[in-house]
Amino acid sequence: QSALTQPASVSGSPGQSITISCTGTNSDIGAYNWVSWYQQLPGKAPELMIYDVSNRPSGVSNRFSGSKSGNTASLTISGLQPEDEADYYCSSYTSSSTLFGGGTKLTVL
Amino acid sequence: QVQLVESGGGVVQSGRSLRLSCAASRFTFSNYGMHWVRQAPGKGLEWVAVIWYDGSEQYYVDSVKGRFTVSRDNSRNMLYLQMNSLRPDDTAVYYCVRDRGGRHYFDYWGQGTVVTVSS
Numbered sequence: 607q608s609a610l611t612q613p614a615s616v617s618g619s620p621g622q623s624i625t626i627s628c629t630g631t632n633s634d635i636g637a638y639n640w641v642s643w644y645q646q647l648p649g650k651a652p653e654l655m656i657y658d659v660s661n662r663p664s665g666v667s668n669r670f671s672g673s674k675s676g677n678t679a680s681l682t683i684s685g686l687q688p689e690d691e692a693d694y695y696c697s698s699y700t701s702s703s704t705l706f707g708g709g710t711k712l713t714v715l
Numbered sequence: 716q717v718q719l720v721e722s723g724g725g726v727v728q729s730g731r732s733l734r735l736s737c738a739a740s741r742f743t744f745s746n747y748g749m750h751w752v753r754q755a756p757g758k759g760l761e762w763v764a765v766i767w768y769d770g771s772e773q774y775y776v777d778s779v780k781g782r783f784t785v786s787r788d789n790s791r792n793m794l795y796l797q798m799n800s801l802r803p804d805d806t807a808v809y810y811c812v813r814d815r816g817g818r819h820y821f822d823y824w825g826q827g828t829v830v831t832v833s834s
Contacts, residue, residue: 609759642820644760651810651824652760663822695760699819702774704750704762 610707617713623684626710628696636677640699643681645692688714717742717823719811724828737794737811745789748814751796753807801832
């Protein structure tokens with residue numbers, strides 16, 4: 607199965623909002639509300655930021671939010687901060703397996 | 716705080732085998748599905764395998780089916796990944812991850828163990 611599709615890079619200035627899209631098919635994102643998002647800082651393991659499309663784990667800033675429409679999920683980061691600069695990955699359940707997106711590098715200008 | 720500690724990585728020749736281990740602590744291991752996720756150098760994340768909380772079911776990404784086997788020992792809080800017939804494109808950091816709620820999202824990750832397959 608093919609990976610989910612994410613933009614390779616996005617950028618924004620401190621204080622701005624950005625949105626990262628994640629496009630799948632009606633067999634993964636479109637079929638289940640089991641989309642999650644991960645932040646990976648350089649040299650570190652990924653960290654769960656959003657699960658079940660729009661839920662935040664305890665301790666994750668409310669500047670991070672998720673949504674889904676059809677076969678596309680989105681991660682929005684509001685009030686960008688320098689420490690948000692990282693790689694972001696979406697993932698979705700599909701048929702007893704998991705698909706990841708290719709990753710998006712967020713640059714805070 | 717949940718801990719997942721991988722071990723067993725290293726440098727191995729193409730065609731050989733390697734067994735990864737993951738020691739879990741500070742949570743009830745037998746209540747959770749567990750996964751392996753890998754990341755090739757400079758590349759994105761790739762899901763590799765899952766094993767249900769009781770070990771009754773396992774699933775794999777197509778590229779490792781027939782070569783990799785995931786298993787667990789709930790009495791020892793251990794997760795394993797037996798990797799046979801290794802190929803250079805298996806070179807990656809391998810992460811042991813916990814499945815929150817059986818919905819294939821990962822709330823805790825190990826630090827990763829590096830596997831390098833030389834040709």
